[in-house]
Amino acid sequence: MIALEKRPQPSRGWTLASPVVAVLLTMIAGAALFAALGQDPVQALVKIFYEPLFGEFNFFYLPQLLIKGAPLVAIALGLAIGFRAGIWNIGAEGQYIIGALCGAGVALALYPSEARWLVFPAMLLAGAFGGFAWAMIPGLLRVRFGTNEILVSLMLVYVAEQLLASMALGLMRNPEGQGFPGSRNMARMDAATSWIDQSNGMHWGVVIALIGVIFAYILFARHILGFQIKLAGQAPRAAAFSGVSPARLVLFCLGTSGALAGLAGLTEVAGPSGIVSIDFNVGYGFTAIIVAFLGRLHPVGILLAGTLMALTYIGGDVAQSSLGLPGAAIQVFQGMLLFFLLAVDVMTNYRIRWRERGAV
Amino acid sequence: MEFGSINPVLLLASLMVAATPIMLAAIGELVVERSGVLNLGVEGMMIVGSVLGFMAATGTESAWLGFVVAALGGAGLALLFGVLTQFFLSNQVATGLALTLFGLGLASLMGQGYLGVKAPSFPDWHIPLLGDIPVLGPIVFQHDPMVYVGLLIVGGVWWFLNKTRGGLILRAVGENHEAAHGLGYSVRRVRMLAIMFGGACAGLGGAYLSLVRVPTYAEGLTAGAGWIALAIVVFASWKPGRLLLGAYLFGGVTVLQLNLQAAGVAIPVEYLSMSPYIATILVLVIMSAGGAPGSLGKTFHASR
Numbered sequence: 001m002i003a004l005e006k007r008p009q010p011s012r013g014w015t016l017a018s019p020v021v022a023v024l025l026t027m028i029a030g031a032a033l034f035a036a037l038g039q040d041p042v043q044a045l046v047k048i049f050y051e052p053l054f055g056e057f058n059f060f061y062l063p064q065l066l067i068k069g070a071p072l073v074a075i076a077l078g079l080a081i082g083f084r085a086g087i088w089n090i091g092a093e094g095q096y097i098i099g100a101l102c103g104a105g106v107a108l109a110l111y112p113s114e115a116r117w118l119v120f121p122a123m124l125l126a127g128a129f130g131g132f133a134w135a136m137i138p139g140l141l142r143v144r145f146g147t148n149e150i151l152v153s154l155m156l157v158y159v160a161e162q163l164l165a166s167m168a169l170g171l172m173r174n175p176e177g178q179g180f181p182g183s184r185n186m187a188r189m190d191a192a193t194s195w196i197d198q199s200n201g202m203h204w205g206v207v208i209a210l211i212g213v214i215f216a217y218i219l220f221a222r223h224i225l226g227f228q229i230k231l232a233g234q235a236p237r238a239a240a241f242s243g244v245s246p247a248r249l250v251l252f253c254l255g256t257s258g259a260l261a262g263l264a265g266l267t268e269v270a271g272p273s274g275i276v277s278i279d280f281n282v283g284y285g286f287t288a289i290i291v292a293f294l295g296r297l298h299p300v301g302i303l304l305a306g307t308l309m310a311l312t313y314i315g316g317d318v319a320q321s322s323l324g325l326p327g328a329a330i331q332v333f334q335g336m337l338l339f340f341l342l343a344v345d346v347m348t349n350y351r352i353r354w355r356e357r358g359a360v
Numbered sequence: 361m362e363f364g365s366i367n368p369v370l371l372l373a374s375l376m377v378a379a380t381p382i383m384l385a386a387i388g389e390l391v392v393e394r395s396g397v398l399n400l401g402v403e404g405m406m407i408v409g410s411v412l413g414f415m416a417a418t419g420t421e422s423a424w425l426g427f428v429v430a431a432l433g434g435a436g437l438a439l440l441f442g443v444l445t446q447f448f449l450s451n452q453v454a455t456g457l458a459l460t461l462f463g464l465g466l467a468s469l470m471g472q473g474y475l476g477v478k479a480p481s482f483p484d485w486h487i488p489l490l491g492d493i494p495v496l497g498p499i500v501f502q503h504d505p506m507v508y509v510g511l512l513i514v515g516g517v518w519w520f521l522n523k524t525r526g527g528l529i530l531r532a533v534g535e536n537h538e539a540a541h542g543l544g545y546s547v548r549r550v551r552m553l554a555i556m557f558g559g560a561c562a563g564l565g566g567a568y569l570s571l572v573r574v575p576t577y578a579e580g581l582t583a584g585a586g587w588i589a590l591a592i593v594v595f596a597s598w599k600p601g602r603l604l605l606g607a608y609l610f611g612g613v614t615v616l617q618l619n620l621q622a623a624g625v626a627i628p629v630e631y632l633s634m635s636p637y638i639a640t641i642l643v644l645v646i647m648s649a650g651g652a653p654g655s656l657g658k659t660f661h662a663s664r
Contacts, residue, residue, distance in 0.1 A: 137641075
């Protein structure tokens with residue numbers, strides 16, 4: 001009979017190995033899924049994982065890796081800070097939308113100003129503040145009333161989506177857009193664009209994500225706050241005795257992740273998306289949850305996981321256009337990845353023992 | 361304002377219909393949480409239930425079969441959650457989120473051929489005698505059968521939790537799994553059964569959305585109903601009676617805002633559509649006092 005025995009310390013080997021094992025298992029299960037959809041499974045996997053990186057048209061797909069990876073990494077970094085402390089912000093999608101709306105609001109209000117030194121920094125501030133403020137709602141409610149931050153942050157996603165619809169169809173609609181929904185194109189405004197080098201996929205979101213990785217690394221490895229976050233997650237009582245203020249921690253974790261999500265939203269809307277439209281958000285805030293776990297809540301891991309997840313988005317598009325693989329199949333694939341990761345993770349904290357039935 | 365165009369009897373009658381899917385999902389989750397497990401995958405199980413139920417119902421022309429299949433599908437997804445959290449000892453919050461993300465993808469994959477298709481009809485019952493009572497009859501006694509099935513399930517859960525030995529064991533497992541294990545109860549078995557029941561109820565709630573409430577298939581038609589169900593469990597302080605109240609309160613807000621939209625009140629549609637979610641947040645703020653089962657969300661591992 002199989003029994004689990006708790007390890008005294010989490011296994012370092014399995015901590016690193018489990019994401020790799022999970023990815024391999026997902027590929028196998030994904031192949032079965034694609035076969036069930038009537039596709040050649042090997043060909044589908046090649047299209048998803050090989051073609052964008054090394055295929056004939058990789059010059060077109062590689063920049064996409066930066067565009068899709070940057071928001072995933074930036075959001076996941078913020079989420080990981082909270083997840084480590086046991087603070088579950090799952091409304092990053094809402095913070096992403098509100099950050100984009102606030103930043104875009106600044107850009108559109110200052111249009112047609114050409115002063116990039118003023119417009120773009122103001123947009124960044126507004127974007128970060130928008131995400132921060134939206135995340136402060138669940139934060140303050142939890143601190144003040146003990147309200148569950150999971151449910152409140154999630155409810156606010158739906159509120160943010162409605163706000164976005166209202167803005168895209170009303171207040172922020174392009175006055176010269178012949179009645180089409182959506183705002184002016186910020187990517188084409190020299191003062192407001194977040195592009196640095198469009199042909200290579202470089203935009204300010206990528207820069208922010210990379211700076212975020214460095215800061216998060218320093219926070220966890222070197223800073224007392226990083227230690228307190230880990231402590232609060234693993235031993236809340238010990239943390240309380242050592243003088244960690246739970247309220248401050250909640251606000252810090254939610255605020256940081258909100259600001260990062262807001263920045264990701266702003267840089268997306270002022271660059272790759274360009275316009276505030278009803279559906280400019282494509283669910284990065286939710287996929288980032290998978291990225292955070294797949295990256296072991298570690299900054300470097302998140303960078304790798306974000307790149308991999310961006311690859312599945314791009315590969316999914318490739319497979320959709322060339323093989324007719326439904327777009328939703330990739331969403332299932334990403335969901336399976338998290339399942340396998342959680343299942344394999346049992347090995348990190350437990351050892352498997354074979355035991356005779358009846359023996360104690 | 362055009363409040364005059366809103367008929368209060370019709371409003372109250374549609375309130376009962378609007379409350380049913382959330383009531384079904386919430387009562388399932390209530391049982392799961394009373395056994396000490398937090399399953400955040402309600403939204404995922406609901407949406408998969410809505411698709412499976414719709415597929416089965418259009419395939420067989422029988423809405424009843426659709427509900428059965430949806431319940432089985434919801435329970436199947438819940439089984440996945442149960443195996444991961446109870447046998448692989450994974451984090452319940454993370455696994456629940458995974459279930460929701462996976463379920464949303466799976467549902468949109470399966471539902472592709474059904475977009476815009478109409479559901480087979482599921483006629484209302486006109487209960488003789490009771491349905492003829494003026495005012496009260498149209499409000500309470502002229503609905504489709506699932507409204508009453510939902511109420512029966514809520515009543516059954518109340519009876520089970522408070523009046524039976526099984527309910528006592530389930531509550532013991534939820535309050536203190538170490539002690540229940542020490543007394544010789546199988547924590548895992550109790551929890552697995554509770555999780556499957558929760559999944560079946562969520563599946564029913566999802567199918568009610570696609571088969572009765574909407575009743576056509578559309579992408580993402582649960583629109584957060586599963587999350588609202590989770591909030592209502594908190595609002596209800598984990599008590600079935602209060603859950604009924606919460607579901608009707610929520611149904612009331614939904615129906616009222618839809619009616620206001622239809623009546624053309626001078627509030628933009630988007631702001632009216634927000635109101636159920638904002639109401640849920642307000643309810644959570646007011647009702648965040650304790651009452652949660654003692655072992656809620658904690659992983660159980662019998663070391664001996």
